[in-house]
Structure formats: structure tokens, C-alpha cells
Amino acid sequence: MRSLIDILELTTxxxxxxxAVAEDIIATPEKYAEACKGKILGTLFFEPSTRTRLxxxxxxxxxxxxxxxFSEATSSSASKGxxxxxxxxxxxxxxxxxxMRHPKEGAPYVAAKAATVPIINAGxxxxxxxxxxxxxxxxxxxxKGSLHNLTVGLCGDLKFGRxxxxxxxxxxxxxxxxxVLIAPEELKxxxxxxxxxLGDGKLEYVETTDMEAAMPELDILYMTRIQQERFASHDExxxxxxxxxxxxxxxxxxxxxxxxxxxxxxxxxISVKVDDDPRxxxxxxxxxxxxxxxxxILKLLAEKDQPDTVRPGEPTTEITCSNPRCIxxxxxxxxxxxxxxxxxxxxxxxxYCDQKAYPKKK
Ligand SMILES: [Zn+2]
Numbered sequence: 001m002r003s004l005i006d007i008l009e010l011t012t013x014x015x016x017x018x019x020a021v022a023e024d025i026i027a028t029p030e031k032y033a034e035a036c037k038g039k040i041l042g043t044l045f046f047e048p049s050t051r052t053r054l055x056x057x058x059x060x061x062x063x064x065x066x067x068x069x070f071s072e073a074t075s076s077s078a079s080k081g082x083x084x085x086x087x088x089x090x091x092x093x094x095x096x097x098x099x100m101r102h103p104k105e106g107a108p109y110v111a112a113k114a115a116t117v118p119i120i121n122a123g124x125x126x127x128x129x130x131x132x133x134x135x136x137x138x139x140x141x142x143x144k145g146s147l148h149n150l151t152v153g154l155c156g157d158l159k160f161g162r163x164x165x166x167x168x169x170x171x172x173x174x175x176x177x178x179x180v181l182i183a184p185e186e187l188k189x190x191x192x193x194x195x196x197x198l199g200d201g202k203l204e205y206v207e208t209t210d211m212e213a214a215m216p217e218l219d220i221l222y223m224t225r226i227q228q229e230r231f232a233s234h235d236e237x238x239x240x241x242x243x244x245x246x247x248x249x250x251x252x253x254x255x256x257x258x259x260x261x262x263x264x265x266x267x268x269x270i271s272v273k274v275d276d277d278p279r280x281x282x283x284x285x286x287x288x289x290x291x292x293x294x295x296x297i298l299k300l301l302a303e304k305d306q307p308d309t310v311r312p313g314e315p316t317t318e319i320t321c322s323n324p325r326c327i328x329x330x331x332x333x334x335x336x337x338x339x340x341x342x343x344x345x346x347x348x349x350x351x352y353c354d355q356k357a358y359p360k361k362k
Pocket of ligand 1: 327328
């Protein structure tokens with residue numbers, strides 16, 4: 001069964017193909033209006049995310065299909081203590097494909113193993129949200145004509161922002177990409193993301209705390225929210241927050257064809273005065289979310305009998321995942337599953353949530 005948990009399960013050719021289908025949907029929507037007639041999308045939202053759920057619902061309805069599901073755990077059997085696997089087995093009987101959001105990291109992995117229909121991860125905690133990344137890639141492609149040879153500024157909370165980590169992972173596969181990482185010291189991009197995707201000369205990048213100085217060279221400016229609780233003190237937050245709020249003044253030296261993006265919802269990190277600037281692309285980005293989800297639903301339904309590409313893990317009794325946000329921390333009957341990612345340094349990762357572990361060598 002083909003599912004999508006992590007953007008990196010898709011090859012670059014597959015991402016390009018999804019973008020091409022989405023662009024065709026935008027050009028000729030009538031061609032697709034009955035493409036999923038008689039099909040049902042299950043939307044299992046164990047935590048509320050109205051925006052993402054509406055985007056999936058709109059995508060399936062635009063393909064002529066139907067939607068059923070729940071929008072928070074309290075309205076589902078999960079509130080009675082049912083496991084993710086059982087919920088998904090039950091909903092597999094009522095639907096042809098499932099989009100699932102869950103607060104625990106790795107819950108969609110459990111779902112993909114239990115389901116008899118394709119699972120789309122619509123966000124699992126701070127872990128993955130592949131359809132947001134696909135939305136971002138479609139937006140960049142439409143605005144810039146290509147995903148190659150771009151200088152991409154990422155601004156705000158680069159430490160905890162999962163959308164930023166996934167975008168770096170996906171864009172690091174294209175050529176001529178330079179990242180400009182704009183963040184306060186406290187919220188710099190974590191070392192492991194740099195090591196995995198940017199380090200060792202794999203990709204060009206610079207780090208700065210100064211948004212305005214970085215502005216002139218950017219082709220893309222990807223803004224994210226800085227949450228107050230991430231800072232050591234309220235004073236520290238007040239001192240820094242304005243430096244990372246985008247205003248028209250800060251755009252004075254920007255390129256005329258800069259593309260300003262934001263995964264939304266925005267709080268105050270982009271001034272509303274920027275909304276009317278032709279370089280503001282974030283509302284269009286939200287619109288693109290519907291088209292790329294249509295393309296993804298079509299692809300997974302067409303390929304549902306193909307083998308699972310979800311990254312494997314081996315059951316083990318030697319290692320226990322130490323991540324308190326991992327699904328194995330609440331569903332203790334799940335087997336611990338790990339895969340070895342670096343034999344030389346004996347690094348393993350939890351198959352559910354990707355938490356690192358270094359088991360003792362026998
Ligand atoms: Zn884990």
C-alpha cells in the first residue's frame with residue numbers, strides 16, 4: 001500500500017510529476033472534476049487544524065469525491081482509548097484514502113502499517129507535514145518557473161519550525177540552491193539539520209541575525225512565526241521580536257520579483273500592509289495547497305497497489321525510544337522499531353518518530 005508520511009519518500013521525479021499535475025489541474029480543472037467520483041477521503045484529525053482539514057476536504061470535493069471524518073480527538077473513539085491502529089482499520093473499511101493529523105510523532109507510521117488504504121500524513125506533532133512542503137514547492141515553481149538556482153531566505157524560528165526543516169530537505173535535492181538562514185541566536189537551525197542536508201559543502205548557506213542586510217540577494221523569503229514561549233524571558237522576546245517582523249520598510253532593498261511566503265496562520269510576523277504588495281505570495285500559497293493535495297490524492301489512489309515506500313524499521317527489545325512525543329510513549333503495546341542509519345557510528349533512529357539512539361554494541 002502506497003502512503004506518504006515524509007516528503008523524502010518521494011523521489012525528485014515524483015515531486016516534479018506532482019507539481020506538473022497540480023499545474024495541469026490549475027489550467028484545466030474541468031478535466032479533473034469527476035476524477036474521484038464515488039471515492040471517499042477519510043479525514044482523521046486527532047488534533048484540530050481547520051486550515052489543513054479544509055484544504056484536504058476542498059481537494060477531494062474538487063475531484064468529485066466525498067469526505068468523512070472527525071476534526072478532534074474528543075469527538076472520536078480515540079477519546080475512549082482506542083489505538084491509532086484500530087481507528088485506522090475501522091476507517092479503512094469506510095474510505096478509499098485517509099488524511100491523518102495526530103499530535104504524537106510517528107502516529108501516521110502506525111496508521112500506514114495498519115491501514116488497507118493509502119495514508120497521507122497531514123502533520124504529526126513537530127515531526128513531518130509533507131503536504132505543506134509540497135504546497136511550498138508548487139508555489140516556488142509557479143512563481144519562479146523552476147526549483148533550481150534560487151537564493152532562499154528562511155526567517156524566524158528555524159529551530160523548532162518543522163516546515164522549514166522539510167523545505168530544506170526537499171530543496172537540497174535541486175541544483176544551485178543557496179539558503180540564507182535568518183534567526184535569533186536562540187532559534188538558529190539545529191546542527192543535525194545542517195549536518196544532514198547542508199553540511200560538508202553539500203549546499204551553500206549563510207547564517208545571519210539581520211533580515212534587512214540579507215534582503216537584497218533573496219529570491220524567496222520564507223517567514224515563520226516566532227513563539228514567545230521559545231525565549232528565555234519575556235524581555236528577551238520583546239527585544240528581538242521586531243527584528244523578525246516583515247514590514248514594507250524592510251522590503252525597500254528587496255528584489256522586485258521577490259516571493260514572500262508563510263505557511264499561515266500568521267500572527268504578527270508579517271505586517272498586514274505587506275499584503276497588498278505584489279511580492280506577497282502567502283495567500284496564493286494557501287490556494288496552491290488545494291491543487292497539490294488533489295494531485296497527491298490522484299497519485300496515491302492510482303498507485304495504491306504498489307509497494308509501501310514508508311521507511312522500514314526492525315523490531316527490537318534492545319532499544320527504547322526516548323522521545324516523550326513519540327507515539328510509542330502513549331501506545332505502549334507497539335513494538336519498539338529502529339533502523340540503523342550509520343553503522344560506523346552505531347546511530348539508530350526510531351522508525352516512528354526518527355529519534356536518535358545509540359544502542360550498546362554487543
Ligand atoms: Zn520514537
